Amino acid sequence: MLLIYCPYCEEERSELEFRQAGDAHIARPTNMTEMTDEDFEAFFFLRDNVKGLTFERWRHLNGCGRFFNAARDTVSDKFLTTYKAGLPRPDLGTLRPATEATVETYEATESDAK
Amino acid sequence: MADLIGADLATRTLPLSGFHGGSGAASLSVAKPATRISLRAKPDAVSALSGALGLSLPVKAKTSASSNGRHALWLGPDEWLVIDENGADLMAAVASSNVLHSATDISHRNTALIVKGHGADVAINGGCPQDLSLAAFPVGACSRTVLAKAEIVLLRTAEDTFRVECWRSFSPYVSTLLAEAAEDAGN
Numbered sequence: 001m002l003l004i005y006c007p008y009c010e011e012e013r014s015e016l017e018f019r020q021a022g023d024a025h026i027a028r029p030t031n032m033t034e035m036t037d038e039d040f041e042a043f044f045f046l047r048d049n050v051k052g053l054t055f056e057r058w059r060h061l062n063g064c065g066r067f068f069n070a071a072r073d074t075v076s077d078k079f080l081t082t083y084k085a086g087l088p089r090p091d092l093g094t095l096r097p098a099t100e101a102t103v104e105t106y107e108a109t110e111s112d113a114k
Numbered sequence: 115m116a117d118l119i120g121a122d123l124a125t126r127t128l129p130l131s132g133f134h135g136g137s138g139a140a141s142l143s144v145a146k147p148a149t150r151i152s153l154r155a156k157p158d159a160v161s162a163l164s165g166a167l168g169l170s171l172p173v174k175a176k177t178s179a180s181s182n183g184r185h186a187l188w189l190g191p192d193e194w195l196v197i198d199e200n201g202a203d204l205m206a207a208v209a210s211s212n213v214l215h216s217a218t219d220i221s222h223r224n225t226a227l228i229v230k231g232h233g234a235d236v237a238i239n240g241g242c243p244q245d246l247s248l249a250a251f252p253v254g255a256c257s258r259t260v261l262a263k264a265e266i267v268l269l270r271t272a273e274d275t276f277r278v279e280c281w282r283s284f285s286p287y288v289s290t291l292l293a294e295a296a297e298d299a300g301n
């Protein structure tokens with residue numbers, strides 16, 4: 001079972017208490033009525049879906065109920081860190097030690113395409 | 115009020131009326147009716163609300179405060195579940211604080227089971243993923259969490275006793291699941 005550190009409860013809890021809530025740090029436009037449809041589409045619908053490090057919103061739904069943000073690797077599913085909502089992106093240099101050469105991947109561990 | 119004698123007065127129907135079960139390791143019983151509020155407030159209102167309730171609203175995660183059958187459980191940074199086992203009017207109590215807050219009477223939304231015995235933690239862990247060891251979840255610890263597919267609020271009232279609060283519509287599910295898990299806890 002995946003354990004997720006909640007920055008409000010200040011401890012690791014089971015993934016069963018959490019819900020993912022989309023990408024983090026999506027700035028809501030202040031000029032929504034003046035935007036072009038294309039710009040609105042980009043804000044509202046378009047996401048990068050990166051392979052690797054991504055920043056996400058999570059909610060401790062069946063716990064403290066708070067939204068918070070997480071830096072997570074979409075390949076290994078590992079959480080690098082979690083931090084309270086409203087805080088800026090953490091410094092990635094401090095997140096991932098240089099000694100950690102590669103993350104565990106499905107291709108490397110499970111699939112035939114080794 | 116003699117004219118009311120024999121009239122069909124409304125009677126309270128408890129969602130788990132008469133339920134009991136469990137095993138030698140973990141017995142299950144229905145908690146007595148209680149009044150409850152869901153309380154939301156900013157930090158600057160905590161001390162006035164604490165004074166109005168007669169206990170210190172806990173501000174640390176997973177902790178509770180209890181006094182004379184009244185319990186305040188930390189659910190989130192600005193959210194508490196307040197339970198009064200003596201049926202006191204909690205809405206009136208917090209209203210007397212005269213500070214900005216939000217309170218909702220949820221006395222009848224929730225019901226509670228008491229799980230007691232040396233296997234009480236094992237029975238709850240039958241559907242709840244939290245670490246219920248005394249080190250991680252000591253007496254007085256509380257948390258909103260899950261019991262399989264139902265949301266519950268746990269309060270450890272003694273080393274071998276937990277109060278399990280759940281929404282009344284989930285109570286048949288919660289009680290049945292706990293009864294099964296209590297059987298397993300005995301093995």
Ligand SMILES: [Zn+2]
Pocket residue numbers: 006007008009010060063064065066
């Ligand atoms: Zn939390």
